[in-house]
Amino acid sequence: MKELGLKVTDRYIGGVFFESNWEGCYKANLHSRLASRILKPVLDFTAYQPEELYSQILRHDFTKYIKPNQTISIDASVNESKMRDQRFVAMKVKDAIVDQFREKFGVRPDVDNTNPDLRIHVRAIKNQFNVAIDTSGDSLFKRGYRKEVGDAPLKENLAAGLLRLSEWDRQSPLVDFMCGSGxxxxxxxxxxxxxxxxxxxxxxxxxxxxxxxxxxxxxxxQEAMDAEKKNLISSSMALISINAF
Structure with missing residues (x-):
């Protein structure tokens, strides 16, 4: 995030927080090799009962993101909370959001767990709820350059992270002794x-x-395309694939 010129404000196990305008959010999605998702936090609250959860979700206006004829999905996880069933939590959050749309427009968005227009992530730890909207859509490890995936594939962002941890200088010869799908x-x-x-x-x-x-x-x-190095041959890098049987 810092390499992209974004202001990192905090870090925790599994992620970092940063501040930016929408341009910075777009850059983070396009350029981050390591992130799985870029989420925008919208709510933090404590809830012990379903009625509290429902009313707290209504504090945020979800109707400003999509039209009522578009689709949503809710991803919920619960840990050490009074409401233990994450499916119930997801359903209660969904009810609050679609009721918002129904009250404002007379119609409500459908749920699409495959390819929704708006993904909402809900995390609850010890009755403390964090709600965020997903700016990425599909996970960012899905780069778009693969047409098919083999069995037990290595996620692209994990591969990029391991390369970063190796401190490879992006120029020296690189040998992959475990090459499967490259x-x-x-x-x-x-x-x-x-x-x-x-x-x-x-x-x-x-x-x-x-x-x-x-x-x-x-x-x-356009800025990203302009910054690309166009000629691989002119670089001093060599990529070598070795399959061992």
């Missing part, structure tokens, strides 16, 4: 050529929203 080498090539990892994706979650700034997004994409 994830390490593909990620390494994209790093060396400064290709944004999300440049080949079909889309991101924020592009489905009412406040989507298309001109800002096009600017971010």
């Amino acid at each position: 994830t390490f080498l593909i990620e390494a090539a994209m790093m060396s050529l400064n290709i944004a990892p999300g440049i080949n994706r079909k889309g991101f979650g924020f592009q489905n929203w009412l406040n989507y700034e298309e001109e800002t997004w096009e600017k971010v994409v």
Whole structure:
């Protein structure tokens, strides 16, 4: 995040917090090789009973993100809370959100757990709830350059993270002794050529929203393309794949 010029405000096991405008959010989605998702926090509260959860969700206006004929999904996880069933928590959050739409428009969005327009993430630990909207859509490890995936694939963002931990300089020869589908080498090539990892994706979650700034997004994409190194042969990097049987 700091490499992208974003202000990191906090970190915790599993993620970091940063501050930015929407352009920074778009950049983070397009350029982050390590993140799984970029979430925008919208609510923090304590709730012990279903009625409390329902009323707290209504504090935030979810109708400003999508139209009532679009779709939503709720991803919930619960740990050491009085409401133990994450399916029940997800249902209660969904009820509050669709009731918001029904009251305002007379119709409500449908639930689509496969390809929703708006994903809402709800986390509860010891009755403390955190609610965020997902700006990414599909997980960011899905770069868009694969047509098929084999058995037990290595996630692209994990491969990129391991390459970063190895302190590879993006120029020295790189040998992959465990080459299956070439994830390490593909990620390494994209790093060396400064290709944004999300440049080949079909889309991101924020592009489905009412406040989507298309001109800002096009600017971010153009800047990323302009920053690419166009000629792999001119670099001093060598990528070697070795399959051992």
